[in-house]
Amino acid sequence: MSLLRLENVEKYYGSRSSLTKAVNDISFSVEKGEFTAIMGASGSGKTTLLNCISTIDRVTAGHIFLEDTDITSLKGKELNRFRRDKLGFIFQDFNLMDTLTAYENIALALSIQKRSAKETDKAVKAVAEQLGITDVLEKYPYQMSGGQKQRVASARAIVTEPKLVLADEPTGALDSKSAKLLLERFNYLNHEHGATIIMVTHDSFTASYASRVLFIKDGKLFNEINRGGDSRKQFFDKIIDVVTLLGGDVSDAL
């Protein structure tokens, strides 16, 4: 059984007279341990889709199942609890608390789950090790580089061992070196830890690290390619082909 299943999800904005179909009848499923990238040009509806999966936004129609739970039917307290226990988030602009140190930022995710201080300490140190941020744990966000910040944010997202990690343009604010480092860490988490990751991006290079790429155009699922046994370079070329087909601007795609 697949971990995540989307069934005819639709999300409309605006009134009857000027309707925007941001997500227009999308269905797909994600297996446990998959690293999925969702690609599309600006305005294609990929972030809206991610927001629907993360329950930050509500769908207009359709259903989203995580395991057996229909998350479109959750309300209020259940929603918060669902996000807290089942999901991990990584944002383009890091979204770290500027008043807290890296350690405290990561620990926050655990302490709101009401874990004990001892358990928290152990988990934070372990995840910091994996992401190579042990030496910045006592620093504040303003003292870190973008790459470090994003790795701290990633650590915060996975420290709770969520069912699903959602990343919204995680490399968007990073230079290419930091981006590469981060994506390699994602791969590591995916392979070694079996973390299920859904990543939204408009960058083909970033997407080439995934094992599967979904393309969205104008709110609809346009294409899907699997990496299979390809090398990353080969997979990247395939992605470029689809992007060209999509008619997206090359500068926008790269």
Next chain:
Amino acid sequence: MLFKISLSNIRKSIKDYAVYFFTLVIGVAVFYVFNAIETQTAFLKVNEDQREMIKILTTAISGVSVFIAVVLGLLIVYASRFLMKRRNKEFALYMMLGMSKWKIAGLLLCETVIIGIGSLFVGLLIGIGLSQVMSAVVANLFEADMNDYRFTVSASAILKTIFYFSIMYVVVILRSGVVIGRCRLITLMNSGRRSEKITMKNPWLCVIVFLISAAVLGWAYHTVGWDFEHITERRIGLAILAGIVSTFFIFWSVSGMLLRVIMSAKGVYHRGLNSFTFRQLSSKINTTIASMTVICLMLFVTICTLSTAFTIRNSMNKGVEDNFPVDFYGRFALHTHDSSDDSSYHTGNIDDVYAQQNMSIYDDFGEYHHFYDYIESNFTFDTFAGDRKEELTGSSMSIYAMMNFTISFLKLSDYNAVMKLYGQKQIELNDGEYAVSANAAGMPEMYDKLLEDSTEITVFGNTLRPGSKKCILSSFYPDIQASNTGTIIVPDNAVSEKYRGVDYFVGNYSAADKKGKEAEEKTARDHWNYVLRWYKSPTENGYMSGIETRIEAANNAIGIGAIVTFLGLYIGFIFLVSCGAILALKELSESADSMPRYMMLRKLGVEERDISKSIFRQSGIFFLLPLLLACLHSYAGMRFAKIGLDLLVTENYIKPIIFTAVILIAIYGGYFLLTFLGSKAMVKEQK
């Protein structure tokens, strides 16, 4: 166009402006209510004494109003400056679009005028409504009847309020004009980027500073509240200064230590949102140390003023009931002008004075007693206390004991006759015994100690021993407060008439109803004044005389009580509102700035309840911190006030403190609630 932009600006930032506007409205309303008392009470049917008191009250209020206006002015300037800072980005945008500084200043002028007129209008409306209630309160205080009551609007108070507040708004406008004129586009644009640097103070330095400040504060407390022997004006001034400075440094060091202390408790710090909550709080306190200090001191002044005012008022009213048990009290004595003699008043008889005009004082009263006290000029409190003086004054809280005063003597028969007239307990004494009567605060306890030792006294050639080990709680002369510092009662045969001191006359009128008494009082008073005006003294040295009456004393007590209460409430209200407003503005704007943080907490899946709890804790501790220190200050301050008040007050302090707490909780707590709900709504808003 300008007007339209300003109007929409206000509408847009209504959340920020709500507390500001609310505070202005309260300020205007309170200002009007107190200044309208004169007009509001014009219709009351009160007697001349009370009319006089109301006049003093209104004069005092207009005096205090100037001070209040200054406080409100500072608050308004602070608040407007604060609100302007929050709009730097907006101004930057205007300037970038090419708006001139004059235009922006004009925009601000428009906004201030709109808010000013709005707050004046709403505030005056509320004030006019409240002042009708105030009339009832005043009437109740002065026991005047409200039958002629009409709905009153005081034009003079309205004009005064408008005048004072217009000045404040003009100051605000000028200030913002200057600020706009000075600022540069680049600083405005960058102002949005708040420095996210977290400055951690050196924890050891904080601990040291805290300990030093606590020690200094302890010294200041000790000086004003406990160490009464060495009290001098200089030391009090020094203690106040030390208190202010150490208050500042206590906030400074606590802001640095609070976080460290919590952080060291890992189990607590990493539980739920605690780490977030305390970081927020610590940065908030770090940036408001100066305001916190001012707020703490203002709360301190408010608590002391209010509870002292209520204490005085309560004890004033009760004091007359307890200590003025007779309608009329007169005294008369001839002046001896003997410089070697401390008590230079001796003998003289009021009967002679009346007799010179062929009148008799006894005709004016139903029941009365006429008597003398006896004085041996070198018998003073020090003589009585002997070598125990040092020990007694050292342990005592009574300010009287520090002075040396002549103790007067009373014949047993006179004392008992007076007590019978007052409806109080009479006493028995055997030959060779004496008794002590006193009721001034602290004195009876002191005499008890002396009587326990069976201290013998030698006066008028007789040696006497105490008849009882207890001092009698009484006073042979009426007063508005318990002020008898000590009278010794001796058997009739133990005194000789040559030691006669002052001639006393106490009496009750024969009428039973209020009207009758008032009429008789007028007669008695006229007669007393008449006979003394034409009196020819047998010696060249003149004489002293005086009368006090129960009706007059009651009126004075009510009047003084009312003046003190109104002034206390006036100052207290404004101070509390100012404190609440500053904290609320700060807290609300912090919440607005922290909105993204709360958004992120939600994305992380924090429950609404936990977010509310965090906001509650943040604003709760923020409001509580200055209050706690202010309460500590007040404890020492009240101890100091108590020794001063002992001259006036015998009332206990519980009730006034409860009253004060109620007012404090109502206003300060109200602002806290407003802040908490406002922050919660603000943070919730963008879903």
